[in-house]
Amino acid sequence: MTDPLNNLAAPSVDQPRREFVDRLRTRIEAIEARTPKRVFHLAELNLGTFKAPLESAPMTEFANSLDRINAIADEAPGFVWRLTTDDGGPSSNVPVPGADDPLLASNLSVWTSYEALRDYMYKTDHVSYLRRRSEWFQHHDEAMTVAWWVPAGTIPTLEDALQRLDNLRVNGPSDEGWPLTQPRPAPTNHLGETVSSDSVSSEAESSQPVLIPYLTVADAKSALLFYQEVFGAEPQGEVFEMDDGRIGHAELSVRGQTLYLADDFPEMNLVHPAGHGGPTSMALVIHVDDCDAVYEHALAAGAAAERAPANQHGFRIGWFVDPSGHRWSVTGPETSHA
Helix, strand or coil: CCCHHHCCCCCCCCCCCCHHHHHHHHHHHHHHHCCCCEEEEEEEEEEEEEECCCCCHHHHHHHHHHHHHHHHHHCCCCCCCCCCCCCCCHHHCCCCCCCCCCEEEEEEEEEEEHHHHHHHHCCCHHHHHCCHHHHCCCCCCCCCCCEEEEECCCCCCCCHHHHHHHHHHHHEEEEEEECCCCCCCCEECCCCEECCCCCCCCCHHHHCCCCCCCCEEHHHHHHHHHHHHHCCEEEEEEEEEECCCCEEEEEEEECEEEEEEEECHHHEECHHHHHCCCCCCCEEECCCCCHHHHHHHHHHHCEEEEEEEHHHHHHHEEEEEECCCCCEEEEEEEECCC
């Protein structure tokens, strides 16, 4: 059998260029078939400073929850590895190299993808503890988390992770380390293809939402029904209900766009606009096929009228306020309505 790698020659002046291009592609495909793709995983470091020693009374609830939260991580899709003590204890008991404060604790883990880590953080009961972080951890103005890509099978060291966090604090986001709020795509192979263990391509990465509204609402269960009724929104994933009955996180898809919402958490200074009696400083704009129909539907479902639909600037535009106090502008094609 002829090896295509041995038959590649530059085209002569009278040789069709298409033939040369096809032969070049054959060579590249043959090389690619013989070259294992390098898969990358996501590493993440999260530092925190306890408000009191872990064994003290104020930290009892958090300390007692560590095994449960770590077990959720261990069983989460996409989990690869996390830092533990020599006997398998939580990373909170692992000394942080060079730390002057004995209350400083670390959490170092590896995941198959950014999405896998994000789902664990916000789509499991981990989110209930994340929302209460201020009860157990001191506030820091400087960056306390850093993420970066590692070749699959690589176990990061705490020392390396701390250096990456320090670099982030001094020099800002880079391929060496970036905040979880500013994710970077996995590295590419020699053909420029993004290769992560869940086969997320560069095109898929670029299709991820870059801006997601996160609304605080008066009654999340009712709000979910309102947005489904008025906008045809579709629930996405699991709704996470707290022990006290409040919804800690819920997701909707509105014509392919993502919307997050949660109930009031006044202990975190999160309340719906209608709950504090002040004016609203923002509005959400949604494009619909029939502005008047959606507007009337919203009012029938409990919204308050603010500005009836009218033809403006080449569109049909109306304004209403939903039951939680959020202002919506519905826009659609101009019509002949009076």
